[in-house]
Amino acid sequence: MSRSAPVRSIEFHPFNLSALRVVLDRADPAGLADELHKMLGGRPDRFSGEAAILDFSALETLPARIDWNGLTSLLRRYCLQPVGVYAVDEEHAAAARNKASLALFEHLDATPVSAPAPRASATTVSPFSLAAPDSASPPQADLPFEPSAAAPLVAGASVAPTLYIDRPVRSGQQVYAHGGDLVLLAGVSPGAEVIADGNIHCFGPLLGRALAGARGNAQARVISTHFSPELVSIAGVYRTFEQGVPEAFAARAVVVRMKSANGSGQTISIDPLQLD
């Protein structure tokens, strides 16, 4: 019996990380601890072990020394798992790597920092803001990688499972697609609520409430073939239809997305889709 391919005991695959970007505008753990306590009311269960990247881009000048151990243990106390830093110079990056095992991230293909995370949006003046979970490219490492090796998908943490709902979502029901997209194949009734951390795709009438990007992903969209909802929301920015859904897209196919308006404000735009 011949073995087709040698089995390696260790393999390397490129992988995009989905992480929470923790935007700081001060670097002392004591001050940040007070701020976090105020923001989260001492609730340590606000997070559930998400990977976090410390983003120092909001600081004009970095202090000469940063207490890396203090910062990481503070975040761990709130159930965040620090994995990297962003926007620090080489000296600081080396210290972060040596003292707290944090990797340096050179690019974050990120949403603007002004994107308010849901529920944290009221604290924009705080030195601490939690930006959306982002796709961050890890530093390019020149590791030998053989694409021909039939690579099994590494447990797709970045590819969150899509939730499919085959039956109508009825009034009073709530469906939440944690971490991923939500595909609704039989419509959403008035008084029902559909939520996704990713996008919402609705085939059939969308008559209830639809909230995409529930954990702050401003890139998320709501796509509907028959649009007449009570409310739509992208990353915490919502729109209701007290005067009825405008005729231009009522009961039509539309896409709803976040649009950055002039200045700091963000609005939702609704555009008709041409299906045929």
Added chain:
Amino acid sequence: MRVIVVTSGKGGVGKTTTSAAFASGLAMRGFKTAVIDFDVGLRNLDLIMGCERRVVYDIINVINDEAKLTQALIKDKHCESENLYVLPASQTRDKNALTESGVEFVLSELEHMGFDYAVCDSPAGIEHGAVMALTFADEAIITTNPEVSSVRDSDRILGILQSKSRRALNGSEPVKEHLLLTRYSPKRVEEGEMITYKDVQELLRIPLLGVIPESESVLQASNQGIPTIHLKGSDVAEAYTDMVARFLGEKLPLRFVTYEKPGFIKRLLGGK
């Protein structure tokens, strides 16, 4: 045995009238049928079935082992076939006396007694009694009036059916859902005061089992304790007869859904 729940969420839409007529219709087709009142504390089915003076024991007595099921079942006198039985609710007990294991026991006893169908008349609302009525259902008749609040409540109860019924919890084949529109007035639909049956069906997205016209004869029949399906020649009786036939798999066109303006002579004579 098939367990069928007649439910709506909203009150006053015609659940009990439908339960009585539908169960009677099944019995007239030769099926051994029991119709069970789940409205503990506000029982009405015995009145509609005209057997209120013969109630000795009720479903709670059976559940608490104070009476045998055969003692509590009341044989209906309107059906000549003698295979329709009424199981009344208690008027005095607390509604929590209706336990899930108790309901399961009653239904399994009925099955042992050779019943073909158990029709469960649900109370209004989405509380305990309504949930007990739909827990063991194989099929559901969603009774709806052509107006928005009733449609919304029906939608709500469909959601509960999908989440709380035994079939849903077991992950077996889901409860078969049927839409029944009651108190339908083609004239008021034409005038735009009521929603058309097509719109209701579009909103709820379940198969339509029938449309029962609004009629004064329903009130008269209720007051006399006669299930409406026995009102020979009336629109309501025919609509319920059609609905039973469709339930049993026959294909029949919808009737009583279009409004015909009364002719000149009829108007002179004061017809409606």
